[in-house]
Amino acid sequence: LPKGKRALQNKWVYRVKEEEGGKKKYNARLVVKGFAQKKCIDFDEIFSPVVKMTSIRTVLGIVVAEDLHLEQLDVKTAFLHDDLEEELYMQQPEGYEVKGKEEM
Secondary structure, three states: OOOOOOEEOEEEEEEEEEOHHHOEEEEEEEEEOHHHOOEOOOEOOOOOOOOOHHHHHHHHHHHHHOOOOOOOOOOOOHHHHOOOOOOOEEOOOOOOOOOOOOOO
């Protein structure tokens, strides 16, 4: 690791989704334990994903114009998958270590 950097821990998140007909779909996702990051060491800024008011007004306008009933509004925040400006380092997932490169 570069001087002053540290590798963040990670964990696997598993989910079983049952589809129509009883067929099961298995999902696995490797995620970094971001809660272990320290401000001014691992990151400088904090972002809170929020929806723009114009988006809410647009949806509510459609609901009113079409005489619909709205119970819930879910907005996907696409920027969560955007490129990072900083370099982050993550420990190798357990069971994926390459012999001789365990400390990479």
